[in-house]
Amino acid sequence: MLWKCSVCGYIYEGDAAPEKCPKCAVPEHKFSNLSEEAANKITDSTRTNDIHMELIKLAARMKRLAEEGMEINLDSTCYVTFKKAQEEAGIIKQRSKSEIADHAGKGKW
Numbered sequence: 855m856l857w858k859c860s861v862c863g864y865i866y867e868g869d870a871a872p873e874k875c876p877k878c879a880v881p882e883h884k885f886s887n888l889s890e891e892a893a894n895k896i897t898d899s900t901r902t903n904d905i906h907m908e909l910i911k912l913a914a915r916m917k918r919l920a921e922e923g924m925e926i927n928l929d930s931t932c933y934v935t936f937k938k939a940q941e942e943a944g945i946i947k948q949r950s951k952s953e954i955a956d957h958a959g960k961g962k963w
Protein backbone atom coordinates (compact mmCIF):
# COMPACT_ATOMS: atom_id res chain seq x y z
CA MET A 855 0.00 0.00 0.00
CA LEU A 856 1.07 3.56 -0.67
CA TRP A 857 0.55 6.38 1.81
CA LYS A 858 0.88 10.06 1.02
CA CYS A 859 1.85 12.82 3.42
CA SER A 860 -0.77 15.58 3.09
CA VAL A 861 1.78 18.20 4.15
CA CYS A 862 4.82 17.58 1.94
CA GLY A 863 3.63 14.95 -0.56
CA TYR A 864 6.09 12.27 0.57
CA ILE A 865 5.06 8.78 -0.63
CA TYR A 866 5.54 5.94 1.84
CA GLU A 867 5.26 2.26 0.95
CA GLY A 868 4.11 -0.15 3.69
CA ASP A 869 1.18 -1.90 5.39
CA ALA A 870 0.53 1.15 7.56
CA ALA A 871 1.48 4.82 7.50
CA PRO A 872 4.82 5.64 9.19
CA GLU A 873 4.81 7.00 12.78
CA LYS A 874 6.12 10.25 11.41
CA CYS A 875 6.90 11.57 7.95
CA PRO A 876 10.54 10.83 7.00
CA LYS A 877 10.64 14.15 5.17
CA CYS A 878 8.71 16.72 7.20
CA ALA A 879 8.20 14.82 10.51
CA VAL A 880 4.42 15.33 10.83
CA PRO A 881 2.58 12.50 12.69
CA GLU A 882 1.01 9.47 11.04
CA HIS A 883 -2.56 10.85 10.94
CA LYS A 884 -1.40 13.34 8.29
CA PHE A 885 -0.94 10.41 5.91
CA SER A 886 -3.71 9.12 3.67
CA ASN A 887 -3.94 5.79 1.91
CA LEU A 888 -3.75 6.18 -1.87
CA SER A 889 -6.36 4.55 -4.09
CA GLU A 890 -5.23 1.71 -6.34
CA GLU A 891 -5.58 4.01 -9.35
CA ALA A 892 -3.36 6.69 -7.79
CA ALA A 893 -0.84 4.03 -6.68
CA ASN A 894 -0.69 2.60 -10.22
CA LYS A 895 -0.10 6.07 -11.64
CA ILE A 896 2.87 6.50 -9.30
CA THR A 897 4.25 3.07 -10.28
CA ASP A 898 3.89 4.00 -13.97
CA SER A 899 5.58 7.35 -13.59
CA THR A 900 8.44 5.82 -11.59
CA ARG A 901 9.02 3.31 -14.39
CA THR A 902 8.73 6.06 -17.03
CA ASN A 903 11.34 8.16 -15.22
CA ASP A 904 13.62 5.10 -14.98
CA ILE A 905 13.30 4.63 -18.74
CA HIS A 906 14.21 8.29 -19.31
CA MET A 907 17.25 7.84 -17.03
CA GLU A 908 18.30 4.78 -19.04
CA LEU A 909 17.94 6.71 -22.33
CA ILE A 910 20.07 9.51 -20.90
CA LYS A 911 22.80 6.97 -20.04
CA LEU A 912 22.61 5.39 -23.49
CA ALA A 913 22.78 8.82 -25.14
CA ALA A 914 25.89 9.65 -23.10
CA ARG A 915 27.47 6.39 -24.30
CA MET A 916 26.49 7.17 -27.91
CA LYS A 917 28.05 10.62 -27.58
CA ARG A 918 31.34 9.14 -26.29
CA LEU A 919 31.43 6.58 -29.13
CA ALA A 920 30.75 9.28 -31.73
CA GLU A 921 33.52 11.43 -30.28
CA GLU A 922 35.95 8.52 -30.44
CA GLY A 923 35.00 8.03 -34.09
CA MET A 924 35.54 11.74 -34.75
CA GLU A 925 39.01 11.54 -33.18
CA ILE A 926 39.99 8.58 -35.37
CA ASN A 927 38.69 10.62 -38.32
CA LEU A 928 39.19 7.88 -40.93
CA ASP A 929 37.53 9.92 -43.67
CA SER A 930 35.30 12.96 -44.01
CA THR A 931 31.99 11.09 -44.46
CA CYS A 932 32.63 9.05 -41.30
CA TYR A 933 33.46 12.26 -39.47
CA VAL A 934 30.17 13.86 -40.59
CA THR A 935 28.19 10.74 -39.55
CA PHE A 936 29.81 10.73 -36.11
CA LYS A 937 29.30 14.47 -35.73
CA LYS A 938 25.57 14.02 -36.45
CA ALA A 939 25.33 11.10 -34.01
CA GLN A 940 27.04 13.24 -31.36
CA GLU A 941 24.51 16.05 -31.89
CA GLU A 942 21.52 13.70 -31.96
CA ALA A 943 22.67 11.99 -28.76
CA GLY A 944 22.73 15.42 -27.13
CA ILE A 945 19.14 16.06 -28.27
CA ILE A 946 17.91 12.67 -26.95
CA LYS A 947 19.58 13.37 -23.61
CA GLN A 948 18.11 16.87 -23.26
CA ARG A 949 14.64 15.76 -24.32
CA SER A 950 14.50 13.04 -21.67
CA LYS A 951 15.95 15.39 -19.06
CA SER A 952 13.24 17.95 -19.73
CA GLU A 953 10.53 15.26 -19.46
CA ILE A 954 11.85 14.28 -16.02
CA ALA A 955 11.94 17.93 -14.96
CA ASP A 956 8.39 18.36 -16.28
CA HIS A 957 7.16 15.33 -14.25
CA ALA A 958 8.81 16.66 -11.10
CA GLY A 959 7.09 20.01 -11.65
CA LYS A 960 3.68 18.34 -11.96
CA GLY A 961 4.21 16.26 -8.81
CA LYS A 962 4.66 12.95 -10.65
CA TRP A 963 7.26 10.55 -9.36
Ligand SMILES: [Zn+2]
Binds near residue numbers: 861864875878880
Ligand atom coordinates in the same frame (compact mmCIF):
# COMPACT_ATOMS: atom_id res chain seq x y z
ZN1 LIG B 1 5.67 15.01 5.09
